[in-house]
Amino acid sequence: MNAQPGAIKKGRKFDQMLEGARKVFMADGFEGANVDEIARVAKVSKATIYSYVPDKRLLFMEVAKLECRRQADAAIARMQLAGPASAVLFEAASHMVRFFLSDFGRQTYRIAVAESERFPEIGRAFYNSGPTIARTALTAYLADRISNNELVVDDIELAADQFIELCKASLHTKMMMGVKTEFTDAEVDRVIRGAVDTFLARYGT
Amino acid sequence: MNAQPGAIKKGRKFDQMLEGARKVFMADGFEGANVDEIARVAKVSKATIYSYVPDKRLLFMEVAKLECRRQADAAIARMQLAGPASAVLFEAASHMVRFFLSDFGRQTYRIAVAESERFPEIGRAFYNSGPTIARTALTAYLADRISNNELVVDDIELAADQFIELCKASLHTKMMMGVKTEFTDAEVDRVIRGAVDTFLARYGT
DNA sequence: CAAAAGATAAACCGTTCAGTTCAGTTTCGG
DNA sequence: CCGAAACTGAACTGAACGGTTTATCTTTTG
Numbered sequence: 071m072n073a074q075p076g077a078i079k080k081g082r083k084f085d086q087m088l089e090g091a092r093k094v095f096m097a098d099g100f101e102g103a104n105v106d107e108i109a110r111v112a113k114v115s116k117a118t119i120y121s122y123v124p125d126k127r128l129l130f131m132e133v134a135k136l137e138c139r140r141q142a143d144a145a146i147a148r149m150q151l152a153g154p155a156s157a158v159l160f161e162a163a164s165h166m167v168r169f170f171l172s173d174f175g176r177q178t179y180r181i182a183v184a185e186s187e188r189f190p191e192i193g194r195a196f197y198n199s200g201p202t203i204a205r206t207a208l209t210a211y212l213a214d215r216i217s218n219n220e221l222v223v224d225d226i227e228l229a230a231d232q233f234i235e236l237c238k239a240s241l242h243t244k245m246m247m248g249v250k251t252e253f254t255d256a257e258v259d260r261v262i263r264g265a266v267d268t269f270l271a272r273y274g275t
Numbered sequence: 276m277n278a279q280p281g282a283i284k285k286g287r288k289f290d291q292m293l294e295g296a297r298k299v300f301m302a303d304g305f306e307g308a309n310v311d312e313i314a315r316v317a318k319v320s321k322a323t324i325y326s327y328v329p330d331k332r333l334l335f336m337e338v339a340k341l342e343c344r345r346q347a348d349a350a351i352a353r354m355q356l357a358g359p360a361s362a363v364l365f366e367a368a369s370h371m372v373r374f375f376l377s378d379f380g381r382q383t384y385r386i387a388v389a390e391s392e393r394f395p396e397i398g399r400a401f402y403n404s405g406p407t408i409a410r411t412a413l414t415a416y417l418a419d420r421i422s423n424n425e426l427v428v429d430d431i432e433l434a435a436d437q438f439i440e441l442c443k444a445s446l447h448t449k450m451m452m453g454v455k456t457e458f459t460d461a462e463v464d465r466v467i468r469g470a471v472d473t474f475l476a477r478y479g480t
Numbered sequence: 481c482a483a484a485a486g487a488t489a490a491a492c493c494g495t496t497c498a499g500t501t502c503a504g505t506t507t508c509g510g
Numbered sequence: 511c512c513g514a515a516a517c518t519g520a521a522c523t524g525a526a527c528g529g530t531t532t533a534t535c536t537t538t539t540g
Contacts, residue, residue, distance in 0.1 A: 081486065082537085099389075101306045105528060115488045120529065184304075184389035186453040193452035201448055228469050231444040238443075239436040243406055247398035248391040264433050272476035287507080287516065310498060320518045325499065481540105488535070499523085506517070 078123060078132060087112045087119055091133045096177045100130050100185050127189070134181075134192050141178070142199035149204075151211040155220050155274065156266060158211065159233070163262040166204060166237045171245060171253065179246065205230045212273075221273045229273055236265035283337065284327055292317045292324055296338045301382045305335050305390050332394070339386075339397050343404035346383070350408045356416040360425050360479065361471060363416065364438070368467040371409060371442045376450060376458065384451065410435045417478075426478045434478055441470035 090112020094103045105126055109116040123129045148165060151158050169175045178196060186193025208230040215221045223229045240261055244250045295317020299308045310331055314321040328334045353370060356363050374380045383401065391398025413435040420426045428434045445466055449455045 083487075104526085115490095116529085117489080117531085118487055121486080126528065180388055180392070183385055183451050186451070187385070190453045194454055197449065197452040197454045225465070225469065228445060228465060232441055232469060232473055235440045235444040235447075236437055239440040240433060242440075244402065246388050246391070247402040248395045249399050249402045260430070260433065264430065264437060268437055268473065268477040272473040309496085320520095321498095322500085322502095322519080323517055326516080329499095331498065483540090484538085486535105486537070489533095491531085493530075494528095496525105496527085498525090501522075502518105502520095504518080507515085508512105509514095510512095 078128070081118070081122055083112075083114050083118060084122055087114045087122060088133060088136060090114065091129055092137065095130060095133050095181070096174075099181055100126075100188070103130075105129075130185075131189070131192070134195060137178070138195045138199035142203050145200070145203045146207075149207045151207060155215050156270060159266045159269060160262060162208065162211075163233075163237045163265050166234065167241065167258055167262055170238070170242060171258070176245060201234065204234060208233060220275060222275055223273050229269075233265065233269050236268055237261065239264065283333070286323070286327060288317075288319050288323060289327055292319045292327060292334075293338060293341060295319065296334055297342065300335060300338050300386070301379070304386055305331075305393070308335075310334075335390075336394070336397065339400055342383070343400045347404035347408050350405075351412075354409075354412045356412060360420050361475060364471045364474060365467060367413065367416075368438075368442050368470050371439065372446065372463055372467055375443070375447060376463070381450065406439065409439060413438060425480060427480055428478050434474075438470065438474050441473055442466065444469065 087108075090110075091103075091108050094108045094111055098104075098107075103126075105116060105119065108129075109119055112119075119129065123132065149162075151162065170179065178200070182193055182196035182200075186196075205227070209226055212221060212223060212226055212229060216223055216226070241253060241258070245253075292313075295315075296308075296313045299313045299316055303309075308331075310321060310324065313334075314324055317324075324334065328337065354367075356367065375384065383405070387398050387401035387405075391401075410432070414431055417426060417428060417431050417434060421428055421431070446458060446463070450458075
């Protein structure tokens, strides 16, 4: 069936192991995670893990790949970009902000940043199934609105990146550095509106 | 002299130790750093380190505090914000972008994000002597320009945060996730100009 | 049912590493 | 120049952890 050179052999409890590994890696990061704990959480023996996967690093890669796919799928499913700019941008900003304020978004970002020096592939994979997806979708939408003369944009890629970045203002860094971990709806709303307003002030007609 | 409950005893080679520890922690992060290596790099014996500091965690905190002070001092020294908005913002954006693209800025951010869950104090300390300093200086400048009627800003704190965030567009995330580690002057310039233009489109008169 | 394949628990190995100990050397104020 | 305090280096301890092995049990399937 699957005679990869990567040497990942599947088995009855493969998914069960991955799910346990996902939980533990997400909670503790790569170094912090302990294989015995993964085995415990996954309710799978350590020997089984090592019969599926040659080492901890590859297990981590496997989890990360799966996670990236999930993330990308979810992102695509939820992006329904059509209609007037202000409403659509507001909607898009809401999604993005809620995502990176979520436990999952936070942990994903933390791991990507922390481990990308040790595992460059990980960083790239996360980037390509997170920011890239958002940017691509946004770029496509902007191109559409430009041809409708609703927007005027010289550098469309930069504009998309700016919008994404505007959505982080005041929130993202504070959260990632543990200065503040909870935000009220009002605080979030302020940032979302601010992002849309600033973006449209520059690129709206 | 110094009978802190934190139990940091100074001595002849205290600074020498801190300098070595700084190098190693910056290069390898908290977990990755090895006390024997710190001793080697600092040219100080491990026993001396443990006579100054009760454990690795406190040593890390000490280094981080020092680093934050340095960073803050440097930031304040270099912020000479006066004059017309477009020029000053361009200058400020240049400084910020070069900072977080620098080796030092990159490592600092990585450590702050990676360790702030384990050591909340670290994250806050970094935040208060990095982003906060920039935001405060920027806020003061904006307030000045608002009273000159050169800018119109409803939410001045948000505006400052937006400007900072705009400076990261297209660069920061790519860099932190290892997608791209070097940028040409042209690429950097594009982002800086974009940040200033977008900011002024929204808040300029 | 019987054999093969898969899974398990637990002990085990080798290494890494924070932190300790101590006998000996260097430094420096008085 | 003496003696106390600071520093050294090297060996040691104990715990954590990645990975292996083995003997045994369970599930699948022909």
